[in-house]
Amino acid sequence: MKNIGMIVACEIDAVLGRYGSPLWEETRCGFPVRCYAMGENRLVVVHTGVGELAAAAAAALLIDRYEAELIVNFGVVGGLTEEMAQTKCCVVEKLVHYDFDTSHIDGTVPGQYEGMDSVYIPATRSLVDKAVALCPELKKAVCASADKFVDGREKKAELHRLYGADICEMESAGIALTCRRAGAPFLLIKAVSDGLNGGAAEFHAELERCSRLCLDLTDRIIREI
Numbered sequence: 207m208k209n210i211g212m213i214v215a216c217e218i219d220a221v222l223g224r225y226g227s228p229l230w231e232e233t234r235c236g237f238p239v240r241c242y243a244m245g246e247n248r249l250v251v252v253h254t255g256v257g258e259l260a261a262a263a264a265a266a267l268l269i270d271r272y273e274a275e276l277i278v279n280f281g282v283v284g285g286l287t288e289e290m291a292q293t294k295c296c297v298v299e300k301l302v303h304y305d306f307d308t309s310h311i312d313g314t315v316p317g318q319y320e321g322m323d324s325v326y327i328p329a330t331r332s333l334v335d336k337a338v339a340l341c342p343e344l345k346k347a348v349c350a351s352a353d354k355f356v357d358g359r360e361k362k363a364e365l366h367r368l369y370g371a372d373i374c375e376m377e378s379a380g381i382a383l384t385c386r387r388a389g390a391p392f393l394l395i396k397a398v399s400d401g402l403n404g405g406a407a408e409f410h411a412e413l414e415r416c417s418r419l420c421l422d423l424t425d426r427i428i429r430e431i
Contacts (some may be wrong), residue, residue, distance in 0.1 A: 208247040210428055211274030213264045215377050217281050218253045220417035224425065225249075235267055245429060250274060254377070258303075258353050262380030269388045276333075276431075277385050277392040280424040282399040282409065282416045283349070283375040284356050286366040290373060290398050294416070295423055296347035297337045298394035300326040302369045303379035305352040317369070319383070325369065327382045330391040337393060337427050344423065347372040347396070351379035357406055373398060395424045 214221055221240075228240035228251075242249045250272045254260040261279070268274040285291045302325045307316040317325035326348070338344050350371035356362055365371050378394050385392040397420035399412035
């Protein structure tokens with residue numbers, strides 16, 4: 207049996223709609239936790255709410271308390287290019303935590319962590335490749351991640367210009383950094399809710415549909431890996 211940990215920010219209705227009643231549920235460290243059978247494996251879902259800090263804490267909880275051998279996060283994101291507004295679903299191949307900045311004390315550039323050779327934090331390559339092989343419609347994407355909801359064309363275009371990012375969201379950096387520290391593989395599947403010219407209104411209008419679409423793909427992938 208493999209333990210798969212799933213981190214869910216604001217898309218929990220899609221999870222409840224797909225998987226129904228859990229085998230068991232509890233509250234741990236303030237997070238609602240639900241467990242489901244997935245074939246021979248066990249899927250443990252932690253509902254975090256939005257943000258990097260909660261996502262990082264949930265990743266640590268899943269790895270340490272529930273012995274997760276794989277961490278998965280699906281969710282809705284903002285698109286930073288015209289192409290991504292049409293693409294809809296993607297798998298994160300690398301990301302940048304763009305509001306992290308210690309450049310004034312250690313000579314790095316904004317977004318770069320000590321010990322990293324660039325601002326980019328790679329996802330688990332083997333899982334990215336397997337996801338694309340299973341779902342060829344997935345685009346490999348660069349993600350700009352921070353505790354900021356990005357609204358409006360100018361801000362989105364700036365993130366693309368600075369980092370070559372395709373999407374932006376608020377959880378991936380916390381998950382990636384925690385998993386890398388723990389040596390745990392992780393997979394990030396995302397669906398674009400609001401395009402380059404969109405913002406909060408489009409996000410709310412598309413949240414439910416994009417959540418279901420993204421979870422459908424995520425479920426198909428993790429059942430095979």
